[in-house]
Amino acid sequence: xxxxxxxxxxxxxxxxxxxxxxxxxxxxxxxxxxxxxxxxxxxxxxxxxxxxxxxxxxxxxxxxxxxxxxxxxxxxxxxxxxxxxxxxxxxxxxxxxxxxxxxxxxxxxxxxxxxxxxxxxxxxxxxxxxxxxxxxxxxxxxxxxxxxxxxxxxxxxxx
Numbered sequence: 010x011x012x013x014x015x016x017x018x019x020x021x022x023x024x025x026x027x028x029x030x031x032x033x034x035x036x037x038x039x040x041x042x043x044x045x046x047x048x049x050x051x052x053x054x055x056x057x058x059x060x061x062x063x064x065x066x067x068x069x070x071x072x073x074x075x076x077x078x079x080x081x082x083x084x085x086x087x088x089x090x091x092x093x094x095x096x097x098x099x100x101x102x103x104x105x106x107x108x109x110x111x112x113x114x115x116x117x118x119x120x121x122x123x124x125x126x127x128x129x130x131x132x133x134x135x136x137x138x139x140x141x142x143x144x145x146x147x148x149x150x151x152x153x154x155x156x157x158x159x160x161x162x163x164x165x166x167x168x
Contacts, residue, residue, distance in 0.1 A: 015121055015122055015123075015124075015131060015148065016121045017120060017121035017122050017133055017135075017146060017148045018120050018121055018135060018143050018146065019143065019146065020143050020144060020145060020146060021142065021143065022142070022143050023140075023141050023142055023143075024039060024050070024120070024135060024137045024141045024142070024143055025039075025116075025119040025120070026038060026039050026040045026141065027039050027115075027116040027119070029085065029107040029108060029109055029116060030090050030107070030108055031083075031090075031093075031105040031106060031107055031108075032090060032093040032094040032096075032097045032102075032105070032106040032108075033094065034090060035105075037083060037105050037107055039137065039141065040141070042081050042083070043137060043138070043139050043140070043141050044139070045081075045139075046078075046079055046080055046081045046139070047079055047080050047081075047136065047137065047138050047139060047144075047164065047167055048080070048081050048082070048083060048136075048137045049075055049080065049081070049082045049083070049134065049135070049136055049137075049160065049164075050083055050085060050120070050133075050134070050135045050137060051064075051065075051068070051082060051083070051084045051085065051133075051134050052084075052085045052086070052117055052120065052122050052130035052131070052132065052133040052134070053065070053084060053085070053086050053130060053132060054086065054124070054127065054129040054130055054131070054132070054151065055086065055088065055129055056086060056088045056092050056093055056095075056096040056106075057092075057096055060132075060152065060154050061086075062100065063154065064132070064154065064155060064157075065084060065100065065102055065106075066100065067157060068082060068084070068102075068104065068157075069100065069101060069102055069103075069104070072104065074157070074160060074161055074164075075104070075160075076104060079164075079167075079168070080164055081104075081105075082104050082105075083104070083105045083106075083107055084102075084104065084105065084106050084107065085106075085107045085109050085116060085117065085130065086106070086107075086108070086109065086129065086130060087108075087109050087110055087113060087114050087117060087128060087129050087130065088108060088110065089108060089110045090108040090110065093106040093107075093108055109130075113128065114128060114129075114130070117129075117130045120133060120135065121133075122148060124151065127151070131148060131149065131150050131151060132147075132148065132149040132150070132153065132154075132155045133146070133147075133148045133149075134146065134147040134148070134155060134157070134160075136160070136163050136164065136167075138167055144163065144166075144167060145159070145160070145163040147159070
């Protein structure tokens with residue numbers, strides 16, 4: 010399955026609200042986040058995998074690009090919460106890793122980035138404004154590392 014065979018949310022569409030548990034068991038909702046900030050929603054296939062670890066390490070190492078007074082990042086996979094907690098503890102991820110484990114992949118599917126062959130997301134990135142409108146997207150297929158370099162200019166354009 011490639012990114013082109015999916016139908017991810019497009020710029021201008023309203024992102025569906027969701028509530029998922031983070032790696033610490035805390036419920037996080039998109040509506041709650043967007044009430045205060047713009048949100049970067051980062052879908053990734055699997056905790057502990059090479060490319061995913063590299064991408065989330067980039068978020069961790071450059072957190073100022075992803076978290077500010079007006080921006081929050083959340084990362085979503087279909088991994089169970091306890092796997093996400095172990096991975097976050099090992100890697101030092103102190104931003105929300107959300108588990109879309111059950112009902113399996115429901116949020117991932119609603120954003121149009123569920124790879125049905127693997128039951129995991131492809132690498133989808135969505136910049137969602139305070140009205141929950143998608144303002145920028147980047148979708149990469151399996152094995153394709155995403156490039157976050159356009160994100161800062163897209164965030165700046167929201168101001």
